[in-house]
Amino acid sequence: MALIVQKYGGTSVGSTERIQAVAEKVKRYHDEGNQVVVVVSAMSGETNRLVALAEEITARPSAREMDVLLSTGEQVTIALLSMALHALGKNARSYTGGQVHIRTDSSHSKARILDIDGERVKADLDAGRIVVVAGFQGTDEQGNITTLGRGGSDTTAVAMAAALDADECQIFTDVDGVYTTDPRVEPNARKLDRITFEEMLELASSGSKVLQIRSVEFAGKYNVPLRVLSSFEEGEGTLITLEEEDVEKAKIAGIAFSRDEAKLTIRGVPDHPGVAYQILGPIGEANIEVDMIVQNIGKDDTTDFTFTVHRNDLDEALDILHKTADELGAREVESDDRIVKIALVGVGMRSHAAIASNMFKALAKEQINIQMISTSEIKVSVIVDEKYLELGVRTLHEAFGLDRVEG
Structure with a gap:
């Protein structure tokens, strides 16, 4: 007998x-x-x-009351699903996040799970019941309802699986697994049977929207086997698990991309120690996440500093950067919201040289100019003009043979 935690997203329970x-x-x-x-x-x-x-009530609702409001959406679903299971002759019991003691911090709309008391759920399971839990929510130490942010139900499912020591956490969605890239961009994209936590985390952070980043982090931290499956068709899906010994066979697991990028450049900044902090410190204090960073040294003791942010944060970041430029006496500030990020991901990069150079060669062959580059042990990311997104993804998919199953 296996203990399985299953998660069904909004599309799966849409009617x-x-x-x-x-x-x-x-x-x-x-x-x-x-x-x-x-x-x-x-x-x-x-x-x-x-x-x-x-928004019909107020343009700036209280974060606490928004969490109270938004948490009701899942409460409707757990009740209806439990009723549907009862109608099929199954003994099911629904719980809100607070009722199963999913304890979080107090960061409304983006709370993090601190602890789950699984005893109540275990007792129901031992009694033969199916337990239906509201995702996306919990309560803080003061008993306030909190929500985990968009995609938070994935995190709830993985956290429940960890707390219950489940055999597998299954994420049912509108796709039948994790692909080498988005099939809507590259029709030859291939579904992966397995992928490592590291690779999935890098794909998610680089734009793949199959799984929420925090859920993958949680699964990797507690070694919860995670499987992505389709709600609408049968299949084995994709298993996300620890790195395998024969991982050297696959150089690249997949290609992720993000259309939500924006680039900012501050030119002619005096080149002295601490200037990077002077530029990025105020950005960080505004809770704006910076992704890729490039600093160039000029001949006149000045530097040009370029970084990327989420496109939704561009206007705010630009306002902050203009103020910083005035304070530093910088020459000018530029921005560009017509860029995209393309990333190659694979743990096999650790044992295969020349991945990055082959990537650059393939893009150059198609006259795709690379504006920024970032590398890690298992990922190479580039920023290119948004008009080259689909061509770039298809070019790299073919160049690295991702449509073929390696033996």
Whole structure:
């Protein structure tokens, strides 16, 4: 008998018909003798509907009350799914995040899970029940309802699996696994049978939206086997697990990309110790995440400093940078929101040289100019003009033979 935690996203539970289909799937797993915990998101569109209601009341709603409001979306789903399971003859019980004691910090709208008391759930499982838990939410030490941020139901599921020492955490979504890249951009993209936590984390951080980054971090930290599956068709999906000994066979696991990039450059900055902090410190204090950074040294004791941020943060970052430029006596500030990031990811890079140079060679052959480069042990990322996104992804996919299964 296995203990399985399953997570179903908003699309999977987007209507009562789909909720009933999920109930049928959960019933099959339970009928096979498994203990099953189900974590669900709000029905697709529900969170946006609730946000719109709040905006009709006030342009700046309280973060605490927004969490109270948004957490109701998942509460609807857990009740409906439990009802659907009852109708199939299954003993199911629903719980909000607070009821299963998912304890978080007090950062409303982006809380982090601190602890889960799994005893209540274990007692239900031992009694033969299916447990249905609201994703995306918890409570802080004062009992306030908190939410985990967009995609937080993935994190809830992985955290529940870790707390219960589950055999597997299954993430059911609208895709049937993790692909070498987005099939909508490269039709020859291939579904991966397995991928490591490290690779999945790098893919997620580089733009792949299959899994939420924090859920992958959690799974890797607690070694929770994670499987991505389709809610709408049968299949084995993709297993995300620890690095395998024969990992040298695959040089590259996949290509991720992000359209949500923006680049800022401050030119003619006096070149002295601490200037990087003077530029990026105020950006960080505004809670704006910086990704890639390049600093060039000029001949006149000045430097040009370029970095990227999320496109949504561009305007705020630009305002801050203009103030910094005035303080430093910099020559000018430039910005560009028509760029994209493309990243090659693979643990096999550790044992294979020339990955980066082959990447640059393939892009150069297509006359794709690289504006910025960033490397890590298992990832090479480049910034290019957004008009080259699809061509760049397809070129690299072919250059590294990602459409072929390696022996």
